[in-house]
Amino acid sequence: MAIAVGARERHGHAGRIGRVCVRMLAALGVASVAGCATFDPPKPWEKGDLARPSMRLDADPLAARAMAHVYQSKEGAAGGGTVGGGGCGCN
Amino acid sequence: MRLQLKAGAAPTAGEAARSDAPRASERSAALIAAALALPGILPSHALAQTAPDEGVVAMRYLDYRDWQPGARRMTVRNPSLYALVPFGSSLAVEGSLIYDAMSGASPLYHDTLSGASGLGITDYRTAGDMKVTKYIDGNALAFGVAGSYERDYKSRAASFEWRRASADRNTTLAVGVAATRDSIDSANGVARNKHRETYDLLLGITQVLSSDALVESSVTWSDGRGYYSDPYKLLDTRPDQRRIFAWLTRYNRYLPHPDATLRVAYRYLDDSFGGRSHTVEASWVQTLPRGFTLMPMLRYYTQGAADFYHDPPFPEGSVQGEPYTADTRLSAFGAITAGLRLAKSFPGGVTADVALSFYRQRAGWRAGGEGSPGLLEFSARWIEFGLEKRF
């Protein structure tokens, strides 16, 4: 019984790290979205920056596949973003 | 309308000024290409609904290692190959192959096999996929197949996706469907000739917000029936149906003054097994002199436990006929990944990169506390080497 209580206390304290992380990243996201201020779709000749490799949504297909597999085998969530990628036997 | 994005002769400023009508796109596009001066620029498939101008061949090597107090360390090496070949302006074929010596959360069941022929000596996994995309008039139709092969698990999938761009190419809608069939035949004989079928539906929208920013959001529904239990874990019994809802949003923003791109992504996932997860990932792509790019990355992941996950001691909570698992992958925890990648581009469309990432999973890092008790901290690190050539 004592052990179980101790564990909960530890998690309560360290759960804050998780919450801080979420808040930090959310703040980063909000700040960047706020930075763009208005919705201002560009003309075709203004799309230069959008074509940068770093702006691509499908950048690094191999790295993405490798990462997806690492996370899929260590975490419970699988999916989102693409369909039909084939599974692995890692449940 | 077709964006020509090969690095070419710089057109004059006068030409650029005249091109305010859609018909003048070719000349304005040439200006854009010259201004960027980065080798091997490909338009994002989501934005320009035409086949890419350049093909790509890439290879990657992953060196992965994980450790957990009291458990065996696992080391894995994983080479992979990717190629994208355009055929004219309306067809593209891409495919990848991965040779993977990592399978599942636990070490390989058999260390090796004894047989007369010497085949099937090790439990490796090979996976491959191929996609053919046809571009017709602002639409992209893609048909793909994928497969994964391990001695005890085989997976085959087919998918179809339709993307349609708006007239100004600032909005793209996507619809995708996929069907997957998995066969499970566990090495210990617990699962013999088991199957599982999954159907997925994806709806997505990509919107260019400004000349420097875009956002993509998609939802995926997945419905699977069949065998989900882990045959290598005692008493593991899972429901024979799994419905997943995932919502992924990605935002990319280019910042001209630091000459860097900010990429943020958030994924919400809801699972009929009872687990719910949130993933937040942010990376910063910083262009440096001499063709170098530095990319730090941070990812935070949190998940709740599946309804039928039971804390230690094992096998407390197990009831005959009821779903049960002690698999810590379905427990409640949080995980953080921190990584750094350095890339350098060389003449001739070649890019080389190296990346180092660290990963740690802790029950205590679950957002909101309440992580599963009795979980051992899990850590991993991986190093990647990549080489890419555009032609």
Add this chain to the structure above:
Amino acid sequence: MPATVLEEVHRYAFVAMASRHELHVWAPDRAHADRAARAAIADVLRIEGKFTRYRDASVTSTINRNAGGGAVAIDAETVALLRYADRCHALSEGRFDLTSGVLRRAWDFKRRPPRVPADTEIAALLELIDWPRVEWDEHSIRLPRVGMELDFGGIGKEYAADRATAILREHGIAHALVNLAGDVRVVGAHPDGTPWRVGIQHPRETGGVVATVELADGAVATSGDYERYFEVGGKRYSHLLDARTGRPVAHWQSVSVVAELATLAGSYATLAMLFAADAPSFLAREGAHYLAIAADGTMAANMPFLQGTPWPHPTG
């Protein structure tokens, strides 16, 4: 209990003797494992080079070239293998014969379409299979008739597996597994005490496993009718030829034997296949632990190291 010495298993895969092999080596660091593995692999390649038929300079080729002629000088290692093969010949009552390689000329497993040789062809070759007439001693060997041949294929690989293990031990490796094309020899268990888990390949289903053997030391070797064979008229002709008749045996799909050494395990497995229906009594006489799968799929076993339930249930 926390591990004070950081150890991890390093795997090495390589090709030799037209097959795939691997080493699993537990060592404090990669450099140590690399050194040991490299030495072990080098020796496997050395043995291959020494006893292969495909190199003119090999011991085997030299001996065969001089058949019907003068004696050929041989070293201690070759003599030891000859002595071992001699014992196998006696134990198998002539079914195993180091000079039976000539049957290759009648039984061509690469030929398309495959062809069953005529009795006359086999009879002619049987004249050249006569181990007891081979003249050999501590220093030299002579094949008395022109056309006679030695073939170390039946014992070379298993011997190499034991040699590789010895070399790993010499390099201070205490936990390792050597798998040469299905002949497995282990040194110690995993550092945490759990035994090595070796799956026995299913003789008909690629990648299937019929049973799992747990080893904390020793070896397991498998001989099967699926390594090299052809089928004519619905009948399978495997490469395991009884030296007395010159014809393939057909009783077992595969036999796996657990013994202290890979050489021993391999020979028992091969001999058991050659003994056909008499295999269980032969293996019982020798006190060997085995798992045999008959042509109809039923199993006979005397194997206390099995994990899980083999299917169907073992008989005998």
